[in-house]
Every structure is written in structure tokens, then in C-alpha cells.
Amino acid sequence: MAAAVGAAEGGLKKILILERLPRLGGILNQCIHLGFGLTYFKEEMTGTEYAARYKKMVYERDIEARTSCFVHTITPQKEITFVCADGEYTVSAKHIVMATGCRERTREMLTVPGTRPAGIFTAGLAQEMVNIYGVMPGKEVVVIGSGDIGLIMARRMTLEGATVHAVLEILDHLSGLIRNKVQCLDDFGIPLYLQHEPLEIIGRDRVEAIRYRNNQTGEHKILPCDTVLFSVGLIPEQDLLIDAGIEPGNGIHLVGNADYIHDYVDAVTREAEKLGRLLA
Amino acid sequence: MRKPSEVKVVIIGGGIVGTSLAYELAKYQLEAVLIEKEAELSFGVSKSNSGIVHTGFQDDPSSLKAQLAVRGNQLYREMAKLLDFPFIPTGELVVAFPGEREQIEHIRENGERLGIPRLEIVEGAWIREHEPNLSTEIECALLGPTAAVINPYEVIYAMAENAASNGVTINCSNEVTALERESDCWAVRTSESEYKAHYVINAAGLSADTISQMAGIPAPRIIPWKGEEFILDRHADRLTQSIIFPVPQKETKGILVIPTVDGNTMIGPTAEEIDDKDDITTSEAGKKKVLRSIQRIVPCVREDQIIASFSGLRPAIAENEFYIREERDGFVNIVGIKSPGLTAAPAIAEYVVQMLAKKMKLSPRKGYIATRSAIPRFRHLSSDERNRLIREDPGYGEVVCRCELVTKSEIREAIKRGARTLDGVKFRTRSQMGRCHGAFCTMKIMEIMAEELGVTYDQITKRGRGSELVMESHELKAL
Amino acid sequence: MAKESTKKFICIICPQCCELETDGTEVKGAKCKRGKEFALQEVVLPLRVITTTIRGEAKEARRMIPVKTACPLPLEDIPQIMRYIKGVRISEIPALGSRINVGGYSKPIELIVTGE
Ligand SMILES: Cc1cc2nc3c(=O)[nH]c(=O)nc-3n(C[C@H](O)[C@H](O)[C@H](O)COP(=O)(O)OP(=O)(O)OC[C@H]3O[C@@H](n4cnc5c(N)ncnc54)[C@H](O)[C@@H]3O)c2cc1C
Numbered sequence A: 001m002a003a004a005v006g007a008a009e010g011g012l013k014k015i016l017i018l019e020r021l022p023r024l025g026g027i028l029n030q031c032i033h034l035g036f037g038l039t040y041f042k043e044e045m046t047g048t049e050y051a052a053r054y055k056k057m058v059y060e061r062d063i064e065a066r067t068s069c070f071v072h073t074i075t076p077q078k079e080i081t082f083v084c085a086d087g088e089y090t091v092s093a094k095h096i097v098m099a100t101g102c103r104e105r106t107r108e109m110l111t112v113p114g115t116r117p118a119g120i121f122t123a124g125l126a127q128e129m130v131n132i133y134g135v136m137p138g139k140e141v142v143v144i145g146s147g148d149i150g151l152i153m154a155r156r157m158t159l160e161g162a163t164v165h166a167v168l169e170i171l172d173h174l175s176g177l178i179r180n181k182v183q184c185l186d187d188f189g190i191p192l193y194l195q196h197e198p199l200e201i202i203g204r205d206r207v208e209a210i211r212y213r214n215n216q217t218g219e220h221k222i223l224p225c226d227t228v229l230f231s232v233g234l235i236p237e238q239d240l241l242i243d244a245g246i247e248p249g250n251g252i253h254l255v256g257n258a259d260y261i262h263d264y265v266d267a268v269t270r271e272a273e274k275l276g277r278l279l280a
Numbered sequence B: 001m002r003k004p005s006e007v008k009v010v011i012i013g014g015g016i017v018g019t020s021l022a023y024e025l026a027k028y029q030l031e032a033v034l035i036e037k038e039a040e041l042s043f044g045v046s047k048s049n050s051g052i053v054h055t056g057f058q059d060d061p062s063s064l065k066a067q068l069a070v071r072g073n074q075l076y077r078e079m080a081k082l083l084d085f086p087f088i089p090t091g092e093l094v095v096a097f098p099g100e101r102e103q104i105e106h107i108r109e110n111g112e113r114l115g116i117p118r119l120e121i122v123e124g125a126w127i128r129e130h131e132p133n134l135s136t137e138i139e140c141a142l143l144g145p146t147a148a149v150i151n152p153y154e155v156i157y158a159m160a161e162n163a164a165s166n167g168v169t170i171n172c173s174n175e176v177t178a179l180e181r182e183s184d185c186w187a188v189r190t191s192e193s194e195y196k197a198h199y200v201i202n203a204a205g206l207s208a209d210t211i212s213q214m215a216g217i218p219a220p221r222i223i224p225w226k227g228e229e230f231i232l233d234r235h236a237d238r239l240t241q242s243i244i245f246p247v248p249q250k251e252t253k254g255i256l257v258i259p260t261v262d263g264n265t266m267i268g269p270t271a272e273e274i275d276d277k278d279d280i281t282t283s284e285a286g287k288k289k290v291l292r293s294i295q296r297i298v299p300c301v302r303e304d305q306i307i308a309s310f311s312g313l314r315p316a317i318a319e320n321e322f323y324i325r326e327e328r329d330g331f332v333n334i335v336g337i338k339s340p341g342l343t344a345a346p347a348i349a350e351y352v353v354q355m356l357a358k359k360m361k362l363s364p365r366k367g368y369i370a371t372r373s374a375i376p377r378f379r380h381l382s383s384d385e386r387n388r389l390i391r392e393d394p395g396y397g398e399v400v401c402r403c404e405l406v407t408k409s410e411i412r413e414a415i416k417r418g419a420r421t422l423d424g425v426k427f428r429t430r431s432q433m434g435r436c437h438g439a440f441c442t443m444k445i446m447e448i449m450a451e452e453l454g455v456t457y458d459q460i461t462k463r464g465r466g467s468e469l470v471m472e473s474h475e476l477k478a479l
Numbered sequence C: 001m002a003k004e005s006t007k008k009f010i011c012i013i014c015p016q017c018c019e020l021e022t023d024g025t026e027v028k029g030a031k032c033k034r035g036k037e038f039a040l041q042e043v044v045l046p047l048r049v050i051t052t053t054i055r056g057e058a059k060e061a062r063r064m065i066p067v068k069t070a071c072p073l074p075l076e077d078i079p080q081i082m083r084y085i086k087g088v089r090i091s092e093i094p095a096l097g098s099r100i101n102v103g104g105y106s107k108p109i110e111l112i113v114t115g116e
């Protein structure tokens, strides 16, 4: 959205936003927590408020925004093919801005040995469950990885009445922001175990426990739980380019989390607007 | 409890063997019921295996096992066309390192005795040309062009849909709890209902011994043999063209490289005798073992390419042979169907139906429907076909699983055809199987399931009771 | 007030994450005024804005509506306050920025709708 707004500000006509979900806003729509906009708008907002503000800016300008449109192919000739409920279409563009965000890493989640029961989720999926659908992924929770989404979800689950037993981090330091550790873990007495490695997921149909090792002492422990959330990093979503074997450049641009992972939306916005103006 | 339904045949177990029987019996004018204790068909051993339709040459040519495998291989070719499921004739190579040539020559003789066509020993130069990723130390190999790969669950759903369209009743989430001989029939009691049947076919996989005991009939004890398999990431897709076997070990066919139907490379399985029929864990030791064996054959495979793993239990018995017989009063035991059980299943069904034909008159079903068509797979369609589908049903324009490009209507269709769990939807549509492993689509699929099945989110399971995914937040105890 | 000893916090007001130290009157380490105020409040009674969702029971589909509390509330009372907020049900989907009152707690709580 910010790239489109920037481009429109710069005077560019014929801007089209294609979004696969039914509404604009991306990951912000499931971020109901505060911490957005402090540097860009000089005002602290929730992710949802930030998204709403930007949507308004898009609708006020000469920008066509189509939702529920899934882009599945782009070509080096800058043709974009997408599907929506009216059919499959191909459009061509002078510039393509890939603001496709990121996806959560799951590699670790899948190679942790043990069984494959229900109750293993990425933190982002858990966030969608709680904040968008209003359902709980579980009651007795262990979070693997100290990424921001994991920290935010530890608090969110606690607020909703679940017990978060621990956040396990294999590294010797926190990987999310320190302020998120303070207000999400410390405020609620949730322990963070650094240098702890998950070894095995236990449970036949639903998660029953997790076995982990303290890598400093070598000690093993089994922690009963019914839910394991993984927050082990984000990967820029560049599959459309990778699939087509295209490098960015020549009118194909990456921005936001699709380019590299940002901690703050404010930086994403600034970069995207700048790119938008540049294209105009 | 409802009044017992009277039927001709009850099949216990909805794995590949039981479902093959349902499909085979559907060809005849009789009433049959398939009973499965899990939430869906294939959730036993049959969903977690290597998916290979073997040539049949690994087994002793005089055994029933080998003969049924060879016949099964032939039957799959016809079935794939009728039932519209993928059957990829990759062929297989049994590779011989220096000193092993004699062994593969021996296997070839066995195979020829079984009537397996086009067996050939290929030399180093052929191997370098056709399978450049194989170790250069491999001296020669036995080529078996009739080997193929399938997706076992896809075959099971295809056969079941066909059987159901021909009037066979399929009853999941229904566990057989007691079997009793009455004057002229068997009373089959289940967790949900009761049946009176003239014939009972026990195809209960790992529990086949228990089921036989329920009927008061001694049968060989099942000894579970665990196999762990590992899937490599897509950079290793099509690492080999054909299925690669080492020369066989005593008990198993060894650790293989399998180019799956979906294009991934799978390596495994291990073979380990265990006591627990529920143990489906994967282990670090299993991974190391598989890697070590595979790296000898395909040196470029690396540990960090492993992106997923699963394990399955082979329902073995002490004797290295299938145990298939009519015991008494129309009770048929199919016990000890370990590998190549998947391959042999259609032939086992044919064999058992021939056995029944000696006891009762089987006449062809009137109005028999011989075919079944698969759920349209949006991803594989041309743009014109896609637009045609979307015009008919806009749900084909709503992408739900972004990694595998699965649309809302495919999910709906899967549910219409019997999917009741997230795994059932996954196996029928391939949603949740992509790189994000369901992080993007799980909730969206649950939303469609809730709509279509008229259930709440907390009733939706991954693979049956006990594997619920979420709970309603107000259920949590007050703070 | 406990002035005897100094307390240390990480400021959570903005991304600078300053390390604050205070004895209850003086604040060290803050790069700005808001951080000072935060530290002084934190020693007395830590306050937090709560962000959560309430259930909309609108006809079209059940939907969760994101909300935040209009002012920061005592951290120690959050579990109790959450219980009152979770009891709220509304039938219409409210507009962004509209306010919803929740009773039950020692003082009225005002929620602001943060999404649309
Ligand atoms: C849990 C969490 C907490 C965060 N907390 C904070 C915070 O407190 N403060 C802060 O400032 N920042 C925070 N951030 C960071 C900030 O929200 C993100 O960096 C920013 O929103 C990313 O924006 P984006 O546009 O790059 O990506 P996204 O918001 O992910 O947008 C990408 C969009 O592209 C769409 N898309 C992808 N592929 C396709 C396709 N093929 N076809 C059509 N559409 C497609 C997606 O549906 C999505 O809507 C947080 C992020 C997360 C995940």
C-alpha cells in the first residue's frame, strides 16, 4: 500500500494492487497489539489501526485495489497472472513491486523428532486463530524460539487464559525485541530459557509434552503441554521470482518484508513510499 | 443401539487391502460394508509407506506373496486408467557394487521365473548416462521397468469412491469390538452399530490378530516392524529417475531412493522390530542410518536437505509370507500383509473374491460403474480449463493453499467425497503439503470445513478424535 | 513510596529500549520525557494498555473485533479486567475508533475499536 501511495503521490497513474486475501493490510490485520507507527506517524498504534490508516490513504487516491486475487506467476516480460472469482487474468506492467511479505520458518518444526500430533503451530498461525477467528490453539503452551511473534503470542495466549510454561531459545540471546520480552514475558512471569533445544515432541493424537535439553548443563527435561508454538524466524516471500528464475531489477522490485525482514513497519513504509515515488 | 443391519459381507479395515476388497466386491450383486475404526480410510499403515508398486522380483518366486505382487502390478495399470489416479512407471534399479553382480543375476532369474517382463542388467556406462547422481562405484544394476510409484491414499480414495458409487457402504470412525458366531451368520459389533453378515473379511492390518481372536480363531501374532522415511527438499526433486534399491537384505528390501508421485525425493525406510503398535515416532538414529545407507548409493544427499519425516509399521508375522485363508463359517483372515502389501492388495482382493466365489454365487452387479474421476486439480489445468471451471463455480478462483495452488472448490469437493479431517483434506487435495506446511491455509481450510460440515471449529480434527486443533476460547477455565 | 533502593527497567514506550534506573524521584538513562514518566509510574504501579479482541455476533459471520483500552490499567489487575472484556458481546460490527464501555471493574473501562 505504501508503495502505491508513494507512486500516486509522485503522480503515477494506473496503479493496481493485487492482494490474495479478502482485505488489504497484510500481516498487520492480525497484529492487534500496540507498537506500530511510533516513528512514522509519531503516534503509537496497533497493527490494525496502522493498516486502516493506510487503507484510507489508498482509497483516497487514484489507485485500483483488488482483493482476493492470487498472483501465481510473473514473467521476466513483466506479465502477471492472477486468479480470482471472475477467472484467471494476465496483465502486463511497466513496474512490478513485490510487497509479498514473508512466511514463517517451519524447518525446525518439522525436523524436531518425535510424533506429528495436532497442536504444533507456527506462532503466526496461532495469532490468526486467536485474533481473527477467535479460537484457541490450546491451553498449556510452550513456545519454541524467541522471535517477536512468539513473544507477542505468549502474552496473547496468557491474556486469553492459557498457561505459557516457557519460551525456549536455542541461542544464547533473545531473537525478538527486548521491549517485547519485557512486556510480553516479564509482565506475566513467563520464563525464557536461553540455550535450550527442543529434542522431541511427545503425544499420539494431540501434543502431550516436549522433551528439551539445556545445552549449558546437558540436562534433559520433559515439560507436559498440549500446544507447541514455533517462532523461529521469517523468510522473505520471493517464491514468485524464484519459481520464474527472475532476479529483481529491470522494473521488478522487492520491498518490505519480501525484500528483507524488518522489525518495524515504519521502516517498511518509508522504504516502500520512497520506492513508489522513484517509480513515478 | 439400532437394529443390526443384515449384509452379505463385512470387511474389517479400510487400508489398501480392505478398500481393494470393497472395490472388487462392488463388481458383484451383493451387499457389502467396509468398517474402519479411524476417522477416514487409509489412516492405518497404508498411508505411510514408500508408495512403490513393486515388480515382485524381490520375493521367493514360489511364494504367494511374490505371485500376488506380480499380479497386483498388472492390475494397477488398468485401475489407474479406470479410476483416474496417478501411476508413474518410474522403473527400478537394484544397484550392485563390486562383488554383488551375482546377487542381481540371481534376482533376475527369480523374476523371470515369475514372468516379470523386460528385466535387464545394465552396465556402468548406462547408469552414468541415465542416473548421473548415483555413485560411480556402482558396477551394474538390474533394471525392472515395471516398477512404479503411486500415492497410496489417493488410490484408496479412488477405489472407495468407486465402490461407494456402486452401493458399497463405507463406515469410518467405527471400531469393531466383538465378533460372535450365530446360527447362520456372524454378529459384528462395533462402537457405533451392529451387523449380521454371512462373510467377514479381516483386513485389519496391525490388529488382524486381535480381530481373529475376537472370532475365536487362532491366527499368527503380528510383530510390528517400524519403518522411518525422510523427504528431501525440492532442490533434491527428481534426484533419480527410477526407484533405487540396494541388493536386498535378509528381512527387507533395504533402504531406497524413491522419486515420489509429487516429484519429491524420499529416502528410507528403516526396518526395526518393535513391540508397540502405536509407536510412530521418528528418531535421530533412524535418520542417521538412512543417510548413511543412501550416501553410499547417492553421495550428494545431505542431512540438511531433509525437510520432513514420518514412520509406519509393517504388520509382519513370523513367517515371511502372507497369511490368507478362509478359516471357517465364512470368516476370511488376511494377516501379515507387510511389504509388498500395497502392490499385492488388488491381487489379494481378487484372490479372496475367487475364494468366496467357490462358496456363493457371484453375479455381476447390474448397472456397474467402472470408472471414477479425480477432483480437478487447478494447478495442473490450462488457463482455458481454469476459466471454464471458474465460470461454472467461482470457488475455483479462490486460492486457499498458496504453496500448492489449491482452490476453495477443490477443498469443498474433497469434503463432499468424504474428507472429515484436515489430513483427509490434505491427502485428497495436497493442500497443507507445501513449503509453509499449512501455516497459511490451515485456518482457511477449517473455515470451509466448518461451513460444509456444519460443525464448529473445535470439532475439527487433524486425524480423528483426540486430535482436535483448537478450542473455543470461552471454554478456558475462568482466570 | 519505596525510595530506599533504585530500580532498573527497560523502557517499553518506544523502540529505543532505553535502560532506565530510578529511585522513585530521579530517573537515569531516559532519552526523553516519556521514558521518565514511565519509570516513575512503574515504581508506583505498573500500568499497561490492554489490546485484545471482542466477539462480534453479527449475522454474516462471527468476527473478532480488535480493541484496546482507552487508558493504561494496572498490570496486576489485567487477568481480572480481561474477564470483564471477554464477557462483552456486540451484535453490530462497530466502526474503527468507536468506543465501548465495559463494567464490572472498580472503575468503568473504555475500549476503543482498533480495526475495521
Ligand atoms: C507478529 C508480528 C508483530 C510485529 N510487531 C511489530 C511492531 O510491534 N511494531 C512494528 O512497527 N512492526 C511490527 N511488525 C513488523 C511489521 O508489521 C511488518 O514488517 C510489516 O507489516 C510488513 O509489511 P509487508 O507489506 O512487507 O508484508 P505483509 O504485511 O506480510 O504483506 C504482504 C501481502 O502480500 C500478500 N501476498 C503475498 N503473496 C501474494 C500473492 N502471490 N498474490 C497476492 N498477494 C500476495 C499477502 O497476502 C499480504 O497481504 C510485526 C510483524 C509481525 C509478523
Ligand SMILES: Cc1cc2nc3c(=O)[nH]c(=O)nc-3n(C[C@H](O)[C@H](O)[C@H](O)COP(=O)(O)OP(=O)(O)OC[C@H]3O[C@@H](n4cnc5c(N)ncnc54)[C@H](O)[C@@H]3O)c2cc1C
Pocket (backbone or CB within 6 Å): B012, B013, B014, B015, B016, B017, B018, B035, B036, B037, B038, B041, B042, B043, B044, B045, B046, B047, B048, B049, B050, B051, B052, B053, B054, B174, B175, B176, B177, B203, B204, B205, B206, B207, B208, B211, B225, B226, B227, B228, B229, B269, B311, B312, B313, B314, B337, B338, B339, B340, B341, B342, B343, B344
Ligand atoms: C515404511 C513402510 C514402507 C512400505 N513401503 C511399501 C511399498 O513401497 N510397497 C508396498 O507394496 N508395500 C509397502 N509397505 C507395506 C504396505 O504399506 C502394507 O503392506 C499395507 O499398507 C498393508 O495394508 P493393510 O490394508 O493390510 O493395513 P492397514 O492400512 O493398516 O489397514 C488396516 C485397517 O484396519 C483398521 N482397523 C484395525 N482394527 C480395527 C477394528 N477393530 N475395527 C475397524 N477397523 C480396524 C485400521 O485402522 C486400518 O486402517 C510399506 C510398509 C511400511 C511400514
Ligand code: SF4
Pocket (backbone or CB within 6 Å): C011, C012, C013, C014, C015, C016, C017, C018, C029, C030, C031, C032, C033, C034, C035, C036
Ligand atoms: S526513554 Fe524515551 S527514548 Fe528511551 S525508550 Fe523510553 S520513550 Fe524511547
